[in-house]
Amino acid sequence: AKEAAAAKKNAGKMSVNVDGRVYVDAVSFGQGAGSMATFGDAQDTVQFRTARLGAFGEGFDVFNYKIEVDFAARDSTDDQHTSFKDVYIGVKDLPWLNYVQIGHFKEPFSLEELTSSRYITFMERSTLNSAFVPARNVGVASYHVSENERMTFAFGGFRSIKDTPPYAANDNGGYAFTMRATYLPWYDEATSGRGLLHLGLGYSYRDVDDPNQRIRVRPEVAVGPRVVDTGIITNVEDYHLLDPEIAFVYGPFSIQSEYLVAFYNRSAGADPTFHGAYVQMSYFLTGESRSYNREKGAFDRVKPIENFFRVRTCDGDVETGWGAWELAYRYSWLDLDDAGVLGGTTADHTFGINWYWNPYMRLMFNYVHAQVSPANNAPNSDINVFEMRAQVDF
């Protein structure tokens, strides 16, 4: 009776759960004299890459909500602002629209983006992501999954908004329409997805609120110099993004790739088209498999077969569990040279080792070697990045 009363009382309010995540990073750069001349002397950095706290819950049968803020965000002038991450209301089980989300959340676009930074294979997403992929904006979206969970479809309308004040405040547009469909031609039900083939396609139309657009990216690291940079592209009216995805998992082995093309329309001057792509492979030495969320059409949390520990037992022996170990390689490529825009091109090789202590903690080690043809046809140059991360989420 007591439990029933509590349940009834609970049904009368939203549930509240607290979650969060912390990534502590150490970054070191390796540069030759030419690299220093081109990109400046990149400084070693120790920093909080991410430090989030949030709350989420559900109630009244069909509703849920989430609010999550990041205390480690900083703007281009290194001034800190507490920035908004997922902040939304959701309504389930609607006819036609199924699940609808209102608020600030990720637009349905790109397998790499929609896989949480907690679960991605490398410390940073590829160059095409920071160049073009829309992350979180304010809008409304509708989400669908087929009955056999082999297909997902999502679409939404968004207003581009900054994560920190003054957000968006103008009459010039900044609207976007984004959609994504995914399909699993093969999914090994017997092993709950230790084998699968994922295909996906994303599309976004993006009206800009500022006709002056600039695209510049770092060599797959959160700090330091931007190695390619279009400078200001004037008179931009809008642009289209198209992003086919493919991923294949076969036991401990996986391969994943995306190709992204961006068509820019300008009210005056030639219309540039930019491209990017990445291919990444990973292998779990300890036998795990990348797990996949069929409702989201994206990768999910890695769960070690045996968690890490190493303790001295009562009789003086040392017992050990090794956690999960993963080796990974990614090749990514981005071309910002077109139609008179001389942004440069970069090809990055990233080698990664991930040590999963348990499902909620991991250490990551990345080495990035970026081969850059910089903006304005400056001489080719290289930059090396050594990165390390301690990660926890809860």
Added chain:
Amino acid sequence: AKEAAAAKKNAGKMSVNVDGRVYVDAVSFGQGAGSMATFGDAQDTVQFRTARLGAFGEGFDVFNYKIEVDFAARDSTDDQHTSFKDVYIGVKDLPWLNYVQIGHFKEPFSLEELTSSRYITFMERSTLNSAFVPARNVGVASYHVSENERMTFAFGGFRSIKDTPPYAANDNGGYAFTMRATYLPWYDEATSGRGLLHLGLGYSYRDVDDPNQRIRVRPEVAVGPRVVDTGIITNVEDYHLLDPEIAFVYGPFSIQSEYLVAFYNRSAGADPTFHGAYVQMSYFLTGESRSYNREKGAFDRVKPIENFFRVRTCDGDVETGWGAWELAYRYSWLDLDDAGVLGGTTADHTFGINWYWNPYMRLMFNYVHAQVSPANNAPNSDINVFEMRAQVDF
């Protein structure tokens, strides 16, 4: 026994609960050429109006605490600061003082202010509120309720403090003494308050820390131009606020009104007196009634008779619950012209529709038509505001 032990252990520490709220707003302005000339071209805005997380709890029989911060606050230069909301310690059951609060919380003044923004009828409070009503400050206050819960009385001493650094730091005063009494001549006990008549009176004496005071308000919207503005009023020593309140609830219908007068004292120059007032009416199409908190003498959470849902059932039908629907109108008026101060006057008509999905979520739609006689006898002008909000609290 286990439960008893847990209870005993719990008695040995403060309880901790997490709460929060998020309001996502879209604002659009309608202006003629004259309005644009007078007030500038007000820009459409999408923003987080409020995004709070906090913790509260109680323990040791007579104590409670609360800490709540707002991540969406921004200062006059649009720079974001995490600002403090309710941050206090409370002690119950004291003789003479009854319940005492120490910390940062709302001064006991104004029915509209003391009704949480989660429960107010319109998206923004009236112009008299932003012009004069003290909200949260640091101080100590004592709260009383009569045994029959028909009367409340509260008083407190406060130091005016900004919600963000540098808070208050000077030797020039900035102290306030504030009190409020409320009385329910009629309260329909049988229906738990579906019928009531509320009377209230608030008074505040406010010594200023800065002799240069400025009063300026927006047309009941959180962004955009301030339409009336006194400019700097020099030599201000202190001022008095007087605020009679009345509210009447009769089933789904309610009417509420406040009149506020502010008497300014200056060490040199004439002493201006400013006035403001509002009258608001609302009606629940779905039969709910505005609920009232007799301990606080303020309005409380609206609970829909039937929550919103609209789901496709197994046999293909669509079942629906409509939530609660409320129509509302407010007339507000503010006069900042007196004794040589030419701040202007504004009369605002606001029309509102509220859709309560459940007790913790609602959508709000407001249309404001402000008729302004601007500062310095500039020609009369109008401004229209269309506002929309998605709100959740937990």
Added chain:
Amino acid sequence: AKEAAAAKKNAGKMSVNVDGRVYVDAVSFGQGAGSMATFGDAQDTVQFRTARLGAFGEGFDVFNYKIEVDFAARDSTDDQHTSFKDVYIGVKDLPWLNYVQIGHFKEPFSLEELTSSRYITFMERSTLNSAFVPARNVGVASYHVSENERMTFAFGGFRSIKDTPPYAANDNGGYAFTMRATYLPWYDEATSGRGLLHLGLGYSYRDVDDPNQRIRVRPEVAVGPRVVDTGIITNVEDYHLLDPEIAFVYGPFSIQSEYLVAFYNRSAGADPTFHGAYVQMSYFLTGESRSYNREKGAFDRVKPIENFFRVRTCDGDVETGWGAWELAYRYSWLDLDDAGVLGGTTADHTFGINWYWNPYMRLMFNYVHAQVSPANNAPNSDINVFEMRAQVDF
């Protein structure tokens, strides 16, 4: 079975607990004409000294984590930044290293620093603390306790990092190695530590990332003028800190002292050596004893024998519990004059009264009388500080 299933499920994720603390301070200065001429007119202040929210938890047998941010921090220009406090991952039961922490936390140095600000006897730590003691930095540390819990030993490597962006980003070092050992020659097991003698020794080697170092401290208050100030000391390469500690508890009485010496090495110019010390005594009028954490080698939470309450009972009487009352005195001294550096010296007398309402709430009253020989041999001067705090943690 339900409970067992829940326990099993819980074992599969990290636990989450929320904690926090709030200190609301009022500060007033007493200055003569000479003091105003030397230090300026220090302004009265009301402020949040500390306002933290955080989450912590544990899971998978050997892991724990913590994340805690402070919303009340402000930088030297009074701009607010949300700053990081304890943000770390811990691993228990490792061979040789025992308990290891990775992240942002207090370096193992100084009894006064390692005693949480929730438990320290005075509102602010002594002048030697703000002058030299490293607080939280990013690093890795290992913690050990002897089997009889009479000895602790901790050591770690750290990178000096600011609590707010841009944190640390340079190639010039800023590394530190820190260690601390404590020993309890006497600990009264029968009374769980109502009598004890604590000895400790801390050492830190600190390579600086900026050759320009400046040391300046306030008179044991969080706002207002810095009364001693070395100005910029150029060409600093590194420095060593040595810090012997002693503390003695005998029932309600305690005495505690530290002496700190800092040896600076400069690449050019003379090498200055600075000193500081404090001795503090406290006495509980209500019979409590300062409690001690044997795993940390630091003082712990004070628990009143009887919590505070004062309520009118049904028959009209007033029942009272008085909480705990503590009287305290501290003498501290800091000398920043050496080898051509004329930073000045200060000797502070602090008198304190603490009223503990319950283990989680207290009111503090401090009076500081600072006798200063200011920088550059300016004439001696005094400054008086009256401080008051309402404190809660949960």
